[in-house]
Amino acid sequence: MDSITMETLLLRHLSTKMAQDIMRTLIRVTFGTEASQLSALYFLAFSNGTHGLLSQFSSSLNGARELRIKGGAQQIALELSVKIGKECIILNTPVTEIEQSENGVRVSTRFGKIYRSKYIIVALPPTEVHRILFNPSLSLKHRQLLQRYPVGHLTKFIITYPKAFWREKGFSGEVLSYGGGKVERGCDAGPISATYDATTHHGHPAIVGYMASKSGVQWNSKDTSCRKQSVLETLSYFWGDWVHDPIDYVEKNWGEEAYVGGCPTHGMSPGMMVWFHQIRTPFGRIYWAGTETATRWCGYMDGAVQAGERAALEVLYKFQPQTLTAADLDVIDLQVRRSSFIHPPPDPHIFRWTLCLPLFLIAMGWAAYTLRRHFWVIGVGRIA
């Protein structure tokens, strides 16, 4: 199953073009990737981690898009930074190199600063891990995997309106489109892959949508006003002319961020699933977090939390195993408990005793010899 693409699987098992197109669109929105680029087995494993296809794409109960965060997702980062203490967070300092030895880890940054620690948790997307120089090199399996686990592309847009007109007309605000709508030169298809109702908890009406995968990359070469025009025209096919009068139109293209490179998640190329566990297998003193290392809701925020907790427990297991509960130990892979890539330093006790004990005995002997006369006097009395 890992040797075929998701496209092959769709063609083999879905008999109508409409069913195929729906799946292709859902894959585009979920991975920012074409079905033709994705390992079929990876998709199935991914869907298994989200309790099936329906919850993966759904914005209703237990669905991937069920919950939104008051004030936006950045609230999590902001609240965490208060808890951790801003002085403990170093921003704008990209890591270029991670070296490890028997004693610890040494992290070099782009601007020459160096940090040291006993252990390190790397919570980066796989493509960014691949860009760091590791010394010693990561295992061959891990490096082969990182090369075949690329990130997709997604441009997100949010259109705000004075009123939620779509609700008044009886629409949910959800649109799935396989390239329908207004096409520009250089683009194979219309811009929109999907939209959702994104009305805020304050009640400000908004529509959020995605320009995903190849089509998104093509539209990326157009200027914003052209994209906006085409997005609105496409939406007007579905909802009518009112869409042309938004309050605001905002876009975010994650592909432009130098240290992110894409959105929303990574999708495995075919042929690597046999070594997929490498993504979270500790390498000496290096432990792995980040949503791509999760086993449940991998690629989502839920997965990021799971992975972060697991990685923290793994490191805690090395420091203070006695603090871990049985439930904690279950979270940690058995492999982790056994793993020790960096051989433990030779036991210092042996050295200490082989050197100190003879020295101590010699010192005692010398002291006994020197104080012999004195002892004699005090302890036994001297025979004159």
Add this chain to the structure above:
Amino acid sequence: MDSITMETLLLRHLSTKMAQDIMRTLIRVTFGTEASQLSALYFLAFSNGTHGLLSQFSSSLNGARELRIKGGAQQIALELSVKIGKECIILNTPVTEIEQSENGVRVSTRFGKIYRSKYIIVALPPTEVHRILFNPSLSLKHRQLLQRYPVGHLTKFIITYPKAFWREKGFSGEVLSYGGGKVERGCDAGPISATYDATTHHGHPAIVGYMASKSGVQWNSKDTSCRKQSVLETLSYFWGDWVHDPIDYVEKNWGEEAYVGGCPTHGMSPGMMVWFHQIRTPFGRIYWAGTETATRWCGYMDGAVQAGERAALEVLYKFQPQTLTAADLDVIDLQVRRSSFIHPPPDPHIFRWTLCLPLFLIAMGWAAYTLRRHFWVIGVGRIA
């Protein structure tokens, strides 16, 4: 065709398992990659560039392995370094960042040294290009492509013998094996994918062979003596007991090289061929060489030469287009002749004349006014 893997194509069009296994082995040896990891269309394009399958795998006339270089392939680099002048070659200086502006290119290295030039030719494997930080970022298409163009894995071994026993027995020295031979724990199959006769031009008899792709990675976790033992036992199945007495056994694992990462070439994952030309499309002042950018014998040394010449001509076209012949111009892509990602600086002449001309006129006016009386005397005579 780009949406299916080579494995899917083999299963679809080859009816016997033996034919499939032969193709799988040939793909392993050529790309260091499994058929399941490779885009079928990429494989066909690759084979088109090598004039078909037969020449791709063959060591006879016009074949990929027809020619060898006296004294080894490093002779090319050594001879070139003499021609170029060793003082012009900077070694052990990995590039970390390439910035370009309207005036030129700025290359930063790992140890803080900085180099500047008008244009730059990058002749690196795609995975290593991906590890460099570009400012401005490479085009989205190019970055998406680099992520899906991974390098394979190959461990090469050379066994030297006192005599070419295999020739005496009537063997060519060529073996293709789909995982036959002695298997160790942790390895799915035997070590050898292929061997060839590698007798030197001095007549020193030798066999060269490959442990390729997944199987090669698995064998990589064993120690050398274990691998050697298993390689020799596997070869003895084919050739008899004499193989157990070699003069020497040497290995090279390119996966261990921090700035190479694999061997022998890159193989495209499915779904990206539509943007394959991005690999050689200049980006402002950055031009691309390296065998993966070649259109003929891509992935081979022949391709590296073609790509190098093309890139050199492209840069020459920017400097001194009048020196290029019609044949040279044909080598350069039309796209290159038109490309100008970095907009030309605003014409300095406009600025110069809008400022200088009025100033010049004012100065002339003032001079005329001042010298009015003098002119009058000399030129016309003064009316007293």
